[in-house]
Amino acid sequence: MAESVGLKARRAGRLSGVDAFLWLVRVVALVAVAWGSYKSISSGRLTAAQWRGLIVAGVSQGAVYALVALGYTMVYGVLRFINFAHGEVFMAGSMMGFFVADGLSGTAMWTSLPYVALLIALLAAMATSTSISLVLERVAYRPLRGLPRLVPFITAVGASFFLQYAFAGLFGADSKAYPPVEALKGGFTIAGFRFGKVQVLVIVATIVMMIGLYLFVERTKAGRAIRAVSEDQEMASLMGINVDRSIALVFAVGGAMAGAGGLLYGLTFGQVDFLSGFTVGIKAFTASVLGGIGNPVGAMVGGLVLGLIESLGPSLVLFGLGVPSAHQLQDVVAFLALVMILIFRPTGILGERLAEERA
């Protein structure tokens, strides 16, 4: 709304009040970030190696956000609807990963063939998340297709709470600790950047899945059908595409990605509980909006950017500006970044221009 008012005012040759305010905010934000960063880096408080460590941590965390953000963005692409229960799909995968890992940790396979054991856990996590995502779509969202936007939105929130407390009721409200994996201890140094083995696993797994997803969406018939449905659902169905099946496929793929993200998240932090999906869900949604909602590449970029901002932001900007207890504000930094990006570029980093392209 602000943009259109501003456009009208600009066409009339004047700068509207809202426009002026937004420009002020942009300038202040840029100055604050620049000043804080300059102070942090010039003071030499952190060594270059430590900055690199923060960057690696940010990329690794961002990879998990990207995997979950893909689910949000693809569902938005086909249904123009935000699946708020996606965070819980992620949590379900993480929990299943815990149960399988815990179960396998007593066996000989865990020590002799750890990667095979992890692969089994990964497949179990992905399968669980996919199933829950499909059930959600079939039971909670499909019957409400075509109704005003608010209805599926509330259903999604309700489904989110239902899943959280179902897991809490079934498996307990305490944190579940992943068993330690000896093979994942330690790390390597590549080009001066120190990577922990877990971080390497997360980044490599994410890249592989992204490539797989890209090939699926661009090169296969099912992927083409999904792209068609996201562009124009009615025309696609007239062209003979089974819209229901395509949408279910989108949910399934999004769920699989989230499940993988869940296992990787569990391996990174070592713990998961029934509320883990909530924060990650919100951050991943933020990442998808950051990168441009509806655009899968945008979700990947958004996830990466958000992870880096979360990791570097407090140390780089807030500490430099002298804000006390900067790291407690880690989440504040992440959401502030979302607000800032939307002020600078309302459609997100790789987002489509609103109301212009589809003409």
Next chain:
Amino acid sequence: MSKPRWLVSIALFGALALVAAACGEEEAAEFQPGPLGAVTVEPGAPVKIAVFESLSGDTASLGEDQLRAVQIAVDDKGGELLGHPIEIVELDDGCAAEQGTTGAQRIVADPQIVGVIGTSCSGAAIPAMEILSEEGFTMISGSNTSPLLTSIAGVEATAHLPGYFRTAHNDEIQGAAAANFVFSELGITKAATIHDGDPYTEGLATAFGASFEELGGEVVLATSVGVDQKDMKPVLTEVAAAGAEIVYFPIFQPAGDFIAAQAKEVAGLEAAVLMGADGLLSDTYVELPQTEGMYFSGPQTPTGSEYQAFVGKYEAEFGEKPIQAFHAHAFDAANVLFAVIEEVAVVEDDGTVHIDREELRNTVAGTSGFEGLTGTITCDEFGDCADPAIDVVQNTEAEKTIDQVRANVLFTFEP
């Protein structure tokens, strides 16, 4: 003739009513409640004690341990007080301010509750006391340690309200104990503190910092993390950059788990010493592999035959040794409350018991020389009743259960 008869009947009736009223008033004048009101327990009705502890989530062991101690105290009394059965009303403080408020509201909504044993966490006690104090309730805590609830440096602190007492130590003492251990025993001069914004953790981190600097050490970084924060690498990187040799993080689980796990992976902190406090002295924390080698400051485990007898009863009833560090303090708190109730109660011939709230409060405040498991309980003017002694213990490879860790004492501090 009917009119005068009718008038006479009314006059007689009025006279009888006056006599009855006069006689009735005399009987009711036996017990007068004070300005804060009183609890009247009818014959056969229970004496209700609220136990307001952390019963769910990651701090559940802290509350569960104390609830069990109160149950043992009730059993020791034969389940009865002044001829009435004791009824424990359980409430969950969730170790957070929100539940502190809602729990306190539930307590004041039940005027039959005589007193409160709780809360587990200082963060819940502060808003709870705002409600409870106004309604005249008395609360004795077995594990609140934030200096804000009683006094700082001998001066009344901001959150102190009448009706609040505790048998656990004031964290000024724990901060001094930890600082003395780190400076004198470990010989470390550069420390970093991490709290999580909760009054207990912040109070303790600040107390540690103040004592450490007084001894001649340097607090290179005093910062905090969020309670739900999982990614500790950025904050630990800052700690490493500041050059800390020890990280004192007197917080709770799960944040403590992540700090201990991720500290090893941060360049510059591989050799750093990690130290926690009584919030982390629970079985669920010390069994984690990343906490091996960590030091903890906490209240001293009592010794003596009476404590051994208590542990025996605990094990017999609950199937395991005590799971946290404050059971003895909660046991003493319950016994102080029972003793004071017995002292101030007015018992009528038919068994009705009246307990005046103000008298209960003042008598608890005047507690002096009460012998409990944790030592001699004497209340000062601000509600600190403990006989404090702080132990610093270490979690080593050999010690894997909480009572083993707590027995591995490296340093004792008694002011």
